[in-house]
Amino acid sequence: MDRDRLLRELYEFLRIPSVSTLPAHDDDCRAAAEWVAAELRRLGCSDVQFLGSEKHPVVSGVGPPVPGAPTLLLYGHYDVQPPDPLNEWTTPPFEPAVRDGRLYARGAADDKGQVFCLLKAIEAGGRPTVNFRFLIEGEEEFGSKVLFDLLKREPQRAQADVAVVADMSYVAPGWPAVYTMLRGLCYAEITVRTAKSDLHSGEYGGAAPNAHEELARLLVRLKSDDGRINVPGFYGPVKRPSTAELAAWKKLPFKEKEFLAKRVQAKGLTGLKKYSVLERLWALPTFEIHGITGGFTGQGAKTVIPAEATAKISLRLVPNQTLKTVQRQVAAAVKRFAPKHVTASVKFLHGADPAQIKLNHPAFALLDRAFREVVGRGTVPARAGGSIPVVPALGAGGAPVILTGIGLPDDRLHAPDEKLDLKQLWDGIAVFKRFYELLGRGA
Numbered sequence: 156m157d158r159d160r161l162l163r164e165l166y167e168f169l170r171i172p173s174v175s176t177l178p179a180h181d182d183d184c185r186a187a188a189e190w191v192a193a194e195l196r197r198l199g200c201s202d203v204q205f206l207g208s209e210k211h212p213v214v215s216g217v218g219p220p221v222p223g224a225p226t227l228l229l230y231g232h233y234d235v236q237p238p239d240p241l242n243e244w245t246t247p248p249f250e251p252a253v254r255d256g257r258l259y260a261r262g263a264a265d266d267k268g269q270v271f272c273l274l275k276a277i278e279a280g281g282r283p284t285v286n287f288r289f290l291i292e293g294e295e296e297f298g299s300k301v302l303f304d305l306l307k308r309e310p311q312r313a314q315a316d317v318a319v320v321a322d323m324s325y326v327a328p329g330w331p332a333v334y335t336m337l338r339g340l341c342y343a344e345i346t347v348r349t350a351k352s353d354l355h356s357g358e359y360g361g362a363a364p365n366a367h368e369e370l371a372r373l374l375v376r377l378k379s380d381d382g383r384i385n386v387p388g389f390y391g392p393v394k395r396p397s398t399a400e401l402a403a404w405k406k407l408p409f410k411e412k413e414f415l416a417k418r419v420q421a422k423g424l425t426g427l428k429k430y431s432v433l434e435r436l437w438a439l440p441t442f443e444i445h446g447i448t449g450g451f452t453g454q455g456a457k458t459v460i461p462a463e464a465t466a467k468i469s470l471r472l473v474p475n476q477t478l479k480t481v482q483r484q485v486a487a488a489v490k491r492f493a494p495k496h497v498t499a500s501v502k503f504l505h506g507a508d509p510a511q512i513k514l515n516h517p518a519f520a521l522l523d524r525a526f527r528e529v530v531g532r533g534t535v536p537a538r539a540g541g542s543i544p545v546v547p548a549l550g551a552g553g554a555p556v557i558l559t560g561i562g563l564p565d566d567r568l569h570a571p572d573e574k575l576d577l578k579q580l581w582d583g584i585a586v587f588k589r590f591y592e593l594l595g596r597g598a
């Protein structure tokens with residue numbers, strides 16, 4: 156295939172700033188959906204539709220019929236995370252640029268580059284050998300509600316023999332992976348109100364409650380210094396991975412020192428120290444504070460006691476925890492830890508249950524073979540720290556959901572200078588092309 160042409164096409168997709176959580180980009184999300192729809196039509200899909208009543212549609216399509224061949228559902232998302240902080244990008248997030256064999260742009264790896272890879276692998280294969288179905292959504296980055304509701308109403312939309320979700324990465328360069336677990340997510344805003352309005356910090360300071368101080372105290376009650384999350388009942392259902400799984404992780408090319416120095420680039424790691432870093436990343440739940448607002452944050456100085464403060468937080472969930480229970484536990488913990496003189500409230504924004512995938516379906520062996528042929532190594536089983544809310548629903552009809560991807564661990568998803576190595580893209584197209592072939596042959 157003509158790589159220059161492919162790059163030009165991918166650039167077009169990446170130039171669309173389809174940030175799903177920012178209403179100012181609603182039209183851009185629509186444009187990205189149109190881009191996907193046009194690609195599906197070019198692949199000969201019939202029935203290309205925009206589905207869902209919410210603002211960013213799910214693009215669905217049905218590939219040319221191949222009688223007797225299996226049905227393969229391809230999932231991906233055309234929405235991206237906000238690009239800020241903008242001044243930390245080497246080149247602007249929506250002006251794709253190649254440096255040193257790497258393509259830099261918001262969405263390069265998460266997930267436009269991977270959607271592109273799945274689609275171009277079909278084109279590369281010539282006449283399809285399987286019955287393709289597509290669900291490419293535009294709200295993954297804020298909870299996938301539209302696709303969730305759609306699949307609840309019309310579960311047959313996910314009916315397939317096999318589903319592929321390419322929204323992940325290799326575990327290391329040269330080490331492709333399939334994932335047996337995704338963490339779930341519980342995203343919330345905790346708001347603390349301490350008075351009717353802000354107060355002069357001289358007139359009232361010393362006797363009036365301060366919303367930021369109360370919020371800070373509440374947050375440290377929820378998670379202590381050693382990394383333990385103190386939401387009552389939270390760890391109840393959490394199980395340690397089997398000794399076999401832990402032993403397998405030890406064989407992966409993952410070094411804690413390198414992870415700190417090259418990827419985290421901080422002075423030290425945190426969390427529950429008695430567990431390995433991989434266990435903390437893949438098998439334990441988390442509590443993170445994303446941002447705190449309220450009070451005075453403008454230029455200069457203002458002496459005021461804030462009456463309200465809000466923290467955006469999220470918890471990652473692991474198997475056997477459920478979003479519903481965790482929401483209840485968090486609401487109860489906030490109530491319990493907030494002192495009587497403050498009004499604390501919790502608003503849940505979105506979330507997802509954790510997903511667990513068994514690798515016993517023969518399609519996993521075909522993908523393993525395709526990777527082995529193209530990149531020289533098969534897939535290793537791994538877990539993922541991130542979440543893809545709709546995965547449990549995609550598998551509800553019984554199809555095995557293959558969680559894989561062509562990214563690398565240092566792609567900087569959601570961060571400045573997100574990138575995709577071009578070698579990963581070209582290899583990826585060859586891998587999926589081969590996988591479609593093998594699946595079609597029933598090999």
Ligand code: BES
Nearest residue numbers: 265295296297298322323539541542543
């Ligand atoms: N592609 C990621 C999920 C992911 C990241 C899986 C890293 C495996 C490794 C996805 O686009 C994502 O970012 N999901 C969000 C979901 C949330 C906004 C509901 C996440 O995990 O924060």
Ligand code: MN
Nearest residue numbers: 265266295322
């Ligand atoms: Mn993604």
Ligand code: MN
Nearest residue numbers: 236265296568
């Ligand atoms: Mn993402």
